[in-house]
Amino acid sequence: MKNTQHLKAYVQMHPDNKMAWYLLGKEYYKNGQQGKANYCFNQAGEVYEAFEHSKVPAEMLKQYEDGLLQSARERQAGRLRKRRILLAFLLLFLLLIPAAVAPELTQDSLAGLTSNSASALPEAPPGNAAEETAAPDEPAGLAFTAAGTDAVSGSQGLAGILQSAQTPSATAMLGMKRSGKWLIWTKGLPLAATIEKSREGRVTYQSYNPAACDCQPPDAEGIKQQAASWQEQQEELAVLWSAVRTYKNSKGALPKSLEQLVQPFPANWLGAVTPLMKEEFAPLRSAAAGLGLPAPQGTAAPAAGASGQGQTGTGIPAAVNGAGGGGQPFFTGPLTIIIDKQKHRLALTSGSIILRNYEVGLGGERTPEGNFVISDKVVNPNGRDNGEFGSRGMQLSDSNYAIHGTNDQDSIGKDESLGCIRMNRKDVEELFAMAPMGTKVQISKGVLPEELVIPDDRFPDDTSPNQTNPHKVYHWLN
Structure with a gap:
């Protein structure tokens, strides 16, 4: 921690020294302070990029850091000497003047101060x-x-x-x-x-x-209404932003238009499109092009063991947005589905934030653990909305496993499937609308909270009828 304080003092005196910013960021990173580390790395700019992508001998970095620390220690020692001299003069001055009685502090004055x-x-x-x-x-x-x-x-x-x-x-x-x-x-x-x-x-x-x-x-009521509108908009922008990312990861280029994300099956990256998505597609695409996606990584779920640069573990926001807007949305990390076999929960997350947390039915040890992606999104699997797979199905990595609805509601929260993930109808329809094709799915144990996160007002689900697949009979391990 002493090195951190000395380096911090040095960059305060030399804010243009990008190497000092880089070394300070490394100290914050070692101390687990990811938010401050990312800020310092941003200040370091090209120095960060150069050193992170090159094999610079550790001894060279250590020698440079020792020089900065020595300079900072000498400056701090000089300040301490000046403070001691000033303190001595102050004490001498106090000894030479008569004591003064301070006015009484009343309870009212203390309350007003608080x-x-x-x-x-x-x-x-x-x-x-x-x-x-x-x-x-x-x-x-x-x-x-x-x-x-x-x-x-x-x-x-x-x-x-x-x-x-x-x-x-x-x-x-x-x-x-x-x-x-x-x-x-x-x-x-x-x-x-x-x-x-x-x-x-x-x-x-x-x-x-x-x-x-x-x-x-x-204006408590006015702020409450504005905040509710902002939250709804950020959910829609998160879905669109994530769809742009997964499309780019798959195709190697950003979608040229919103229509490329809402093609008929099997190119239905988005399950539904809202008016806000239509309005904000062009600004978001421009922001994505400027950032060179997939650069702005969100902090992967802490329980899953990954890291990144979106919302931080401390809860410090990664972006500030007004109502509407263009630019980067609040949820800069891609949407990810996390399934907890131990607690029978399925969460839709962005970084360290849980947007939804549903109860699901599983297959116990028959449900595989590991990492998958949504490779197929289909409405009314096998031509029915009330069959064994319900009204929505999302296949996992071209396997025989899927997240889907069910006609056996009593199995939710239990291990009765042959390995698939069963969901209530409203839950799977909302997830289908929010999770784009290509969304990562992580299945493990003991990583999610018990608390359900399901709003009364669901995400808009204006699913088009061209997302069915009459040419295939699904044989998922339900």
């Missing part, structure tokens, strides 16, 4: 500064983001907001509760904090955590 002060700000990454002031009225045109309530209560989410060069003047942070390693995305997320940034760079942070502040936003 209720009117904004929550403490986090330690911002090197090069960023934040000020603590009283909360302003909520401005119009509020942008939104979301983070774990534990991160927001500690004000860590502010660091992620300040890192964005395109930060809007006012941002509302919604709070997601944590369940183990996961953050839970539910409809109606509560307002956790607001951040306002002036043109001069002055930042005002106001917490609405009941434990920290007995306060209500000026």
Whole structure:
């Protein structure tokens, strides 16, 4: 940790030294602080790219780092000497003046101080500064983001907001509760904090955590309605963004039009298209082209053991978006399906965030573990919506296993299939609409929470009738 502090002090004095940023990022990475590490790597720019893709001797890096640390230690030692001298003069000055009696602090004054002060700000990454002031009225045109309530209560989410060069003047942070390693995305997320940034760079942070502040936003109902709309839009954008990614991974090029994602079976990458998807396809495709997909990796599910650069494990947001918008969506990581054989759960995730968590029927040891992709999406398998495979089927990697509906609802939550994953009708139809073809599927044990995440208002499912397959009889291991 001492090396981290010394390197941090050095980059504060030399913000243009990209090698120093890179070394600081390596220190944060070793300490498990992925969010700060990613920020430093971004500041390092081409230095990060050069050193991560070359075989530079470790001794050379160590020698350079030791030089930076020595320089930082000498500067810190000089500051300590100056502080000691100032402290000695201050003590001498206090000894020469008479004592003064401080005015009495009343209970009312203490209460006023507590209720009117904004929550403490986090330690911002090197090069960023934040000020603590009283909360302003909520401005119009509020942008939104979301983070774990534990991160927001500690004000860590502010660091992620300040890192964005395109930060809007006012941002509302919604709070997601944590369940183990996961953050839970539910409809109606509560307002956790607001951040306002002036043109001069002055930042005002106001917490609405009941434990920290007995306060209500000026337009609570209006913010609630805007937040609900933002959440719906981000789900739709997440589905479209993920479909663009899986298409690119399969075809080697981005789709030229939305129509390429909604062709008749078997080219039905998307199960359904919403008006927002039609409106936002061009801006999202431009953003994807600018990022050179598949570069913006989301943090894979912590339980699955992968990592990336989308939402971080601390719940710090990866992107800030207003209502509508263009640019990168909030869910920068691809949608992934995770199945927990031990708890009979199937979750749709993005990074470390669970968007849905359904109860499913399985086949016990007959259900294979491992990694798959959705290779076939079919409406009314074998020409029926009430047969053994229900109204939707999603085949796993051209195997005899699939995620599908069932005509045996009592088997949900049990191990009665021959290996397939059975779902309730509404659940499988929503998953079919949200999970594009090519979506990764991970099957293992003990990785998901028990809590179901199923909204009352389901994802829009305007499935076209051209997604059936009359030319094939499916023999999945149901």
